[in-house]
Amino acid sequence: MDSRAFPRKHFVLAGLLGLGLCSFVLADLLYIEDSSEPAEETAALAPPGIAPRAIADAPLPEIAGEPPAPQHTVTHRQVAPGDNLAVIFRRQGIAAAELHRVLASKPLGPRLRRIYPGHDLTFTLGEDNSLLKLEYSPGPLQTLAFERAGDGFVGREVTQEPERVVAYKHATIDHSLFVSSQRAGFDDSLTMRLAQIFQWDIDFVLDIRRGDEFYVLYEELYLNDKFIGYGDILAAEFTNQGDSFQAVWYSDDNTEGYFTPTGKSMRKAFLRAPVQFSRISSNFNLRRVHPLFKRTMPHRGIDYAAPRGTPIMASGDGTVTTAGRTNANGNYVVIKHGEQFVTKYLHLSKFARSIRKGARVKQGQTIGYVGATGWANAPHLHYEFLVSGVHKNPRTVSLPDAAPIQNDARPAFEYQAQPLIALLNGYKQQIQLAFRDLPAE
């Protein structure tokens, strides 16, 4: 009896009803904005009608008069670097024959031949140190359990569903995107995922500015009251240099991904930036965005300064028409995307495997690595974007829309997306209200 029993949309609707309760976090929010404590800005909504976890997980009361259980001991071990199961069994004083019986149990036994540092093992041992049960957890949600059955063991795989709690974050960018996100309690993996949602609209390498901000509605995953990681980003808004973009997650049998509130896909034919956004490149470029842009436009391309070896991505699906070398370009790649579009990538340290003339590439596929070959003083990618043979600014050129939500899926889209957008907007209003009410200092 907990949230796992509810489909997500019900959960979210319940959360929406709970939005009225959200004002209780305002006091915290006011406080948080000048504190560097992470996580406090998270406003977790406990959906009404769902039993508290503590009750759901409470141990069963002991039944009076039950005969004493047979003596057994339970020990937990964490796999250390260099460990294997034979070593751990020996250390536990369990006979090698037991190990062989566990490994022989089909089909799961062989999976214990490779165990990894940091993973958990639980031994249940009988009085004579015989093995009654062995549990191995390769992740917080997964356990392989082997129980004694006669002479051997029977293994089963247990998968646990985490509890999904809807949470919010807001951050205003005053340093790099990563630093500002961390201060708001976001970890880097979530920041990367946020950037990926908007990567067709925003160049996260060059275009992030002080004062940009984002609001995110996302899931935190809990198992037995313990935070174990992040679920999906459900909806988000990113404001870049005054332009706001909203995205909402939607999935049905035919499609899944992020869409605008009106049902257009966030995906487009081209990525705004063909280099992977990373901590290093974003920090580096924040300091030199303007002069760089002005200087590079006359030579009809954009320079992305990045450490040597940074992966370069095909900005759209297409066919490689050149993967070669000239004195000026160094190692370079030209990709043709349909009849109209051509992209060029210069000064590569090397090509990715399989990148040669005629190769078909997918958007986001690594085609090579940043270098300083040809006429280049320092490692950078020189990127050009041509429409019908004419150079365009890839960061501002308007791009054809990808397939929107189909008409027959409209009702399902509205049903899923609107509550999420409403939650996001409600949260945004609360934050803005909180700031407006701040006393002037």
Ligand SMILES: [Zn+2]
């Ligand atoms: Zn250049």
